[in-house]
Amino acid sequence: MKKTLSVLLLCLIVSAPAWAWGKQGHRIVCALAYEYINKNTRAQIDQLLGKRGIIYYAAWADEIRSDTIYPYSYDWHFQDLDSGMSDSALVAKLSDYPEVGGNLFRVLDSLYTVLDMDNQQVDALKFFVHLVGDRFCPMHTAHLEDKGGNNVRIKWFGQSTNLHKIWDDAIIDFQGFSYTEYVTYLIDRYGDQKKAIEQQSRADELRYNYQLTEQIYQYQDSWNGNAHNYAYTWKEKLDYQLYCAGVKLAQSLNELYGRKK
Numbered sequence: 001m002k003k004t005l006s007v008l009l010l011c012l013i014v015s016a017p018a019w020a021w022g023k024q025g026h027r028i029v030c031a032l033a034y035e036y037i038n039k040n041t042r043a044q045i046d047q048l049l050g051k052r053g054i055i056y057y058a059a060w061a062d063e064i065r066s067d068t069i070y071p072y073s074y075d076w077h078f079q080d081l082d083s084g085m086s087d088s089a090l091v092a093k094l095s096d097y098p099e100v101g102g103n104l105f106r107v108l109d110s111l112y113t114v115l116d117m118d119n120q121q122v123d124a125l126k127f128f129v130h131l132v133g134d135r136f137c138p139m140h141t142a143h144l145e146d147k148g149g150n151n152v153r154i155k156w157f158g159q160s161t162n163l164h165k166i167w168d169d170a171i172i173d174f175q176g177f178s179y180t181e182y183v184t185y186l187i188d189r190y191g192d193q194k195k196a197i198e199q200q201s202r203a204d205e206l207r208y209n210y211q212l213t214e215q216i217y218q219y220q221d222s223w224n225g226n227a228h229n230y231a232y233t234w235k236e237k238l239d240y241q242l243y244c245a246g247v248k249l250a251q252s253l254n255e256l257y258g259r260k261k
Contacts, residue, residue: 021169024182027058028172028186029245030249031058032246033253035187037253041256044257048120055179059130061073061077061127061131075103077134078101080144081142083143085210090210091203094203094206101144104134108132111124112252119257129249137167138213138216138238138241139213139216141210142217143217149166149167156230166230174235175231185239187243189243197244205244216234
């Protein structure tokens with residue numbers, strides 16, 4: 001392991017775990033990004049991770065939690081935010097990193113810096129492609145008091161689960177696509193918005209994701225428990241977030257690998 005990544009890992013704060021998009025969600029994000037990265041970027045990343053390795057390692061950062069290699073990576077996957085935050089307080093979190101409640105914003109900035117200095121850092125790349133996806137998952141900018149929806153219990157088609165899991169897996173699985181079918185659908189559905197999404201700032205992205213998260217909580221208070229209705233109500237919002245994550249991941253990877261240094 002190279003020194004720059006080791007220093008990064010040792011400087012980050014440890015906290016409680018929270019899961020992210022499920023494996024299918026992360027594969028969708030990375031497969032979509034793979035479609036959008038340029039030829040030079042694709043060649044370099046394939047050399048590091050194997051052909052289409054960005055897709056096959058999409059869930060690696062979740063899987064590695066069961067190992068002892070990166071035990072301090074548990075709280076890298078989320079950034080808890082309070083309800084009712086002002087716009088200025090919200091945007092400040094992108095650079096004024098909270099001391100508790102996740103390290104997603106801090107880690108993404110750090111990983112980007114590491115890769116900008118040395119884009120051959122394989123583990124940093126595997127973390128980065130995963131965590132960019134997490135940034136667009138609504139329950140990863142959710143509330144500390146309920147652990148990002150993990151403590152909000154839900155019956156989903158008769159099975160006990162929680163609000164976090166609904167957004168990680170259940171709505172995606174409900175649609176019945178393979179990840180390749182899902183990518184084709186997202187490109188067909190949202191492809192004309194790609195340029196506008198690329199022009200969005202991180203503050204714009206955070207505002208939208210935060211507003212969506214708050215809407216989800218409000219809906220939860222009046223939801224009648226019908227899972228079909230829940231999936232129908234929210235699937236387009238979730239699909240848009242998946243698409244944005246893939247576009248923004250591709251954009252970052254092209255910045256890091258698509259230019260000659």
